[in-house]
């Protein structure tokens with residue numbers, strides 16, 4: 495049976511971040527021979543973990559400095575080619591980072607035929623980005639230099655594999671046409687819906703990290719959540735399909751007709767909710783000192799749990815600019831650069847950096863940046879390791895099976 499990949503195949507990691515691809519490839523025996531990451535702090539975390547200097551700007555790399563490799567990995571930024579073209583003259587796509595991948599590939603194709611496989615990752619809406627032009631151009635560029643590219647990006651998320659994070663991303667896989675030139679039909683098996691559990695990523699109570707007080711809610715946050723918990727228990731509805739804006743309850747002003755229609759609708763619904771629950775809401779308001787101590791954004795509340803839970807402290811909570819959002823505890827929202835670190839209701843504390851690592855399937859041995867803000871940001875930028883490992887494994891298996899009959 496023909497081996498598609500050497501047992502200790504070499505790979506490169508472009509737009510490396512903290513090495514989500516790196517982790518995934520090493521699971522299959524891969525050895526990283528080059529990584530490029532422009533952010534010095536992120537590159538420092540990369541070096542701490544993999545003993546490899548990743549601090550390079552892709553736009554300045556001489557492709558001859560990159561050793562020969564079998565797999566090229568890249569989680570490149572999504573930029574609009576036509577916009578770049580408009581700014582600099584039609585067809586001029588300088589500055590669009592995807593073309594640095596193509597530039598590197600062309601050099602390597604000339605040198606030894608190029609990497610056999612490409613694994614690229616991007617945001618979910620890559621397909622619709624710039625009316626579909628971005629994706630079509632990406633596919634064409636790769637096809638023109640000899641790659642057989644999956645027809646449409648594969649949409650995957652950690653929660654498809656039982657990891658409690660909703661984070662849909664587009665993964666693009668490609669193989670050199672000399673190796674396989676039939677259409678790539680890759681279906682990724684998913685675990686059944688609702689089979690994720692938040693507990694699978696939470697650290698245990700008796701660990702040192704758990705005891706660190708800094709993740710705990712402060713007195714203001716505790717009182718605030720208790721206040722909204724009371725609210726949810728006291729009103730006559732369990733399902734609320736709109737954000738609660740408590741400032742509206744007591745406003746005497748008529749609805750501003752200059753507001754967008756959706757906003758007017760939310761105001762009407764809040765007024766209706768108030769009318770239906772006037773007695774309870776009035777006493778709640780009094781109990782909590784007319785909310786005079788509550789910051790403006792915290793007077794808004796989004797109960798996005800259907801009827802799956804009945805208490806704020808059973809959910810996953812985020813303080814967002816649009817208000818306090820509560821979701822059911824099956825899946826965490828995507829760790830997007832982690833500006834709004836999720837709160838685990840039942841433990842009255844924030845998600846820790848190690849738990850963010852767990853959500854991204856980084857192993858316990860991973861050395862996390864000591865600066866928490868940076869740690870959250872780096873995990874928020876990373877690709878989920880299990881997601882990439884799963885797609886890569888299925889992809890290699892498919893091609894092996896097709897080739898070997």
Ligand SMILES: C[S@@+](CC[C@H](N)C(=O)[O-])C[C@H]1O[C@@H](n2cnc3c(N)ncnc32)[C@H](O)[C@@H]1O
Pocket residue numbers: 509510511512513514515530531532533536550551552553568569570571591872875876877
């Ligand atoms: C979406 S993140 C990819 C994260 C990575 N896949 C991981 O698992 O951590 C994109 C990364 O590209 C880096 N980047 C942006 N422009 C770059 C450039 N010109 N050269 C090298 N890296 C760059 C960013 O700093 C960022 O860390």
